[in-house]
Amino acid sequence: MEQRLYLYPVWLRIWHWINAVLFLLLLFTGLSLQYSSVEFSFIDFDLAVTMHNVSGIIITIAYFMFLFGNMFTSNGRFYKAKRKGYISDLIVQIKYYTYGIFIHQKTPFPVTENRKFNPLQKLSYVASMYFLLPILILSGFALIFPEIIIKNVFGVSGIHLTGLVHIISGFSLSIFLFIHVYFCTIGKTPLANFKSMINGWH
Amino acid sequence: MTGFIAKSTIIGVMSLWMIVSATASNPEEDEIVFENAGFNHKCFNCHGQKTYHYFNQSTEKEVKDRMNPYFVIDSVAFYQSNHRNFMCTDCHSSDYENFPHNGELRMEPQFTCMDCHGGDPTFAQYQFERIEEEFQQSVHSTKHSNDFTCWMCHNPHTYKINARNNLNINEVIIYDNNICLSCHADINKYQLLSDQTNPNVLVTHDWLPNQALHFSKVRCIECHTEIDKEMLIAHKVQVKEKAVKRCVECHSQNSLLMATLYKFQTVEKRNKLGFFNAAILSDHYIIGANRNYYLNVASLIIFGLTLLGITIHAIIRIMSK
Numbered sequence: 457m458e459q460r461l462y463l464y465p466v467w468l469r470i471w472h473w474i475n476a477v478l479f480l481l482l483l484f485t486g487l488s489l490q491y492s493s494v495e496f497s498f499i500d501f502d503l504a505v506t507m508h509n510v511s512g513i514i515i516t517i518a519y520f521m522f523l524f525g526n527m528f529t530s531n532g533r534f535y536k537a538k539r540k541g542y543i544s545d546l547i548v549q550i551k552y553y554t555y556g557i558f559i560h561q562k563t564p565f566p567v568t569e570n571r572k573f574n575p576l577q578k579l580s581y582v583a584s585m586y587f588l589l590p591i592l593i594l595s596g597f598a599l600i601f602p603e604i605i606i607k608n609v610f611g612v613s614g615i616h617l618t619g620l621v622h623i624i625s626g627f628s629l630s631i632f633l634f635i636h637v638y639f640c641t642i643g644k645t646p647l648a649n650f651k652s653m654i655n656g657w658h
Numbered sequence: 659m660t661g662f663i664a665k666s667t668i669i670g671v672m673s674l675w676m677i678v679s680a681t682a683s684n685p686e687e688d689e690i691v692f693e694n695a696g697f698n699h700k701c702f703n704c705h706g707q708k709t710y711h712y713f714n715q716s717t718e719k720e721v722k723d724r725m726n727p728y729f730v731i732d733s734v735a736f737y738q739s740n741h742r743n744f745m746c747t748d749c750h751s752s753d754y755e756n757f758p759h760n761g762e763l764r765m766e767p768q769f770t771c772m773d774c775h776g777g778d779p780t781f782a783q784y785q786f787e788r789i790e791e792e793f794q795q796s797v798h799s800t801k802h803s804n805d806f807t808c809w810m811c812h813n814p815h816t817y818k819i820n821a822r823n824n825l826n827i828n829e830v831i832i833y834d835n836n837i838c839l840s841c842h843a844d845i846n847k848y849q850l851l852s853d854q855t856n857p858n859v860l861v862t863h864d865w866l867p868n869q870a871l872h873f874s875k876v877r878c879i880e881c882h883t884e885i886d887k888e889m890l891i892a893h894k895v896q897v898k899e900k901a902v903k904r905c906v907e908c909h910s911q912n913s914l915l916m917a918t919l920y921k922f923q924t925v926e927k928r929n930k931l932g933f934f935n936a937a938i939l940s941d942h943y944i945i946g947a948n949r950n951y952y953l954n955v956a957s958l959i960i961f962g963l964t965l966l967g968i969t970i971h972a973i974i975r976i977m978s979k
């Protein structure tokens with residue numbers, strides 16, 4: 457397919473890279489908060505708290521940029537669930553990734569103007585952008601303003617539950633990140649997708 | 659039909675249980691009679707209210723006057739305090755029974771805690787001697803010598819042990835902090851001892867984020883006293899330069915709070931659900947101190963499997979090229 461497609465509008469690329477950088481910062485400072493210790497630290501605790509809070513606020517603003525972008529531009533159509541036969545498509549895609557790709561089969565869902573994501577990408581993007589990230593953001597804000605949290609849930613501190621939700625959703629997104637970045641290397645060339653996300657053209 | 663029987667049985671058992679527990683809790687609500695309440699009532703007649711009456715023998719008139727607010731004693735708090743079984747005159751001269759009080763009486767020396775508690779084996783668990791020793795080395799004592807006594811923090815008429823027997827840790831924190839704040843947030847009491855203008859604790863602690871949360875969840879003494887492993891309440895308040903400022907001293911797995919605030923509850927390291935520092939959990943969540951063992955292990959495993967999967971996939975991809 458020699459024809460080039462313009463699939464990544466400027467706003468999306470700006471959002472994406474702001475998001476990626478901040479997410480890495482949050483991951484790094486978040487880990488150093490969770491595994492803080494008296495003997496050793498990558499970064500001072502109070503500095504880590506401040507950086508984590510500030511990055512969290514900016515990533516939230518960026519998230520709204522993404523939401524509005526998908527609401528008001530045609531990019532949103534790539535995230536629409538779903539037509540019939542999705543599950544079987546998904547299985548086809550999984551088979552391709554676990555087997556077909558190694559014997560040089562053609563990708564079952566090539567990128568077209570109306571299909572930017574294969575079924576697996578779609579699932580992981582929708583899950584992370586419309587489920588995990590909102591949870592992460594909400595629980596994060598609750599921890600910045602702990603007075604809004606319910607004090608006590610069945611004998612367990614509300615702040616503690618919120619903290620757990622925050623950590624679990626943050627962890628899941630980090631796992632997503634690793635898989636995401638790896639699968640991005642599956643393109644025409646290993647770097648093709650990264651170039652696309654920079655210049656916009658597929 | 660069986661459903662109906664099952665429901666009625668459950669309701670029956672529940673109401674029975676409620677009745678039983680209601681009767682069981684009754685005795686607690688009964689008023690406890692203090693042996694000296696009758697005597698103390700004479701003093702509380704005047705010292706329990708904002709106003710008091712007396713008969714002026716020279717003018718032969720009943721007089722109503724205002725009580726000095728600092729001399730008003732809260733009788734409810736008194737009867738909950740450690741010394742609730744006392745007569746007022748166990749500590750004060752019995753000449754106070756007369757009114758007007760003899761002016762000489764105010765010159766009388768007060769008892770100190772050690773006068774009664776020093777060397778008394780009944781109170782060995784409280785380690786009064788050690789407390790006194792630490793107190794002597796504290797900033798308060800060294801800077802103000804004899805003017806600063808134990809009574810300054812332990813109100814003679816209301817002091818009640820808390821950390822030792824109160825399971826509600828939030829109440830303990832409030833109680834203990836109010837002791838410090840009775841001076842550090844009240845210029846009048848502070849200047850009994852110092853001519854300085856009281857530094858505002860909210861300003862001097864503005865480096866602490868979520869300050870309101872911290873002040874309601876940790877005690878002043880956590881940061882300001884030298885930790886003493888032998889004692890429940892360390893009493894050596896140190897100069898401000900020695901105060902805890904590093905966040906990780908609390909926000910870490912070996913949180914200093916386990917040696918202070920949660921001392922009484924730190925029996926096990928990990929509770930059934932696998933949380934480190936579980937004692938902290940019921941009311942608190944301290945970043946860095948409350949890690950979950952199982953979550954830790956699970957996250958390592960998931961992360962490892964992810965990396966492994968990616969690596970294998972990548973290797974096969976490269977080899978099949």
Ligand code: HEM
Pocket residue numbers: 464468472475476479531534572577581584585589629633636637640649650651652653
């Ligand atoms: C260093 C980190 C990251 C790198 C190198 C990276 C790389 C890429 C690349 C190359 C693409 C284009 C391929 C495609 O459309 O599938 C992409 C798309 C995307 N990435 Fe990332 N990413 C990173 C972090 C993240 C993070 C942290 C998130 C979300 C939490 C994220 C969410 C997305 C989404 C939703 C898309 C699809 C955007 C669209 O086309 O509508 N990425 N990423």
